[in-house]
Amino acid sequence: MHQEHTFNKIAVVLDTGALLAKYYRLLPRTRVDIFTTNSAVTEVRDLENKRALLEAIELEVIRVLDPEDRYVSTVLIVAKNIGSLSKLSQTDVQIAALALMLRGKYNNVVVITDDYELQNLLLSLKISFKPLRTRGITCLTIYSVYCPLCLYTPSNPGETACPFCGIPLVRRRLS
Numbered sequence: 001m002h003q004e005h006t007f008n009k010i011a012v013v014l015d016t017g018a019l020l021a022k023y024y025r026l027l028p029r030t031r032v033d034i035f036t037t038n039s040a041v042t043e044v045r046d047l048e049n050k051r052a053l054l055e056a057i058e059l060e061v062i063r064v065l066d067p068e069d070r071y072v073s074t075v076l077i078v079a080k081n082i083g084s085l086s087k088l089s090q091t092d093v094q095i096a097a098l099a100l101m102l103r104g105k106y107n108n109v110v111v112i113t114d115d116y117e118l119q120n121l122l123l124s125l126k127i128s129f130k131p132l133r134t135r136g137i138t139c140l141t142i143y144s145v146y147c148p149l150c151l152y153t154p155s156n157p158g159e160t161a162c163p164f165c166g167i168p169l170v171r172r173r174l175s
């Protein structure tokens with residue numbers, strides 16, 4: 001692994017949908033290290049997206065890393081406990097496990113995903129996440145603190161500002 005100082009950086013983990021949206025082109029790389037898993041890379045099949053993705057990997061814009069088994073085991077236990085195991089893909093589990101593994105190295109780890117089951121799992125694992133699309137989200141009721149602009153949802157309820165937008169997070173009153 002690289003030796004640079006990562007404490008002030010955010011680790012962003014992209015799921016397959018985020019790779020397809022080329023979300024890695026939108027992130028400020030001075031503040032963000034971008035990761036994904038081999039399973040997500042494999043799911044990108046169309047030629048144009050695959051070519052762009054492989055180029056980004058070659059240029060080290062994206063680091064492809066697979067989680068160690070013990071993190072996968074933890075994720076599987078939590079998924080089973082919340083009754084999501086059958087609804088999660090193998091890639092969902094890998095993505096969550098990678099985020100868990102990176103949490104020991106980074107101050108903040110954020111998974112970019114529109115997948116509701118994965119978001120729910122991340123909430124249970126206390127891992128921050130951010131959807132790609134900010135419109136059409138129907139499950140906002142599960143979030144208590146979020147960025148009103150990009151829907152970044154922190155794992156730590158004490159966070160006050162969005163690390164992507166810099167604006168204050170809002171707190172939803174739970175009815």
Ligand SMILES: [Zn+2]
Nearest residue numbers: 147150162165
């Ligand atoms: Zn934001």
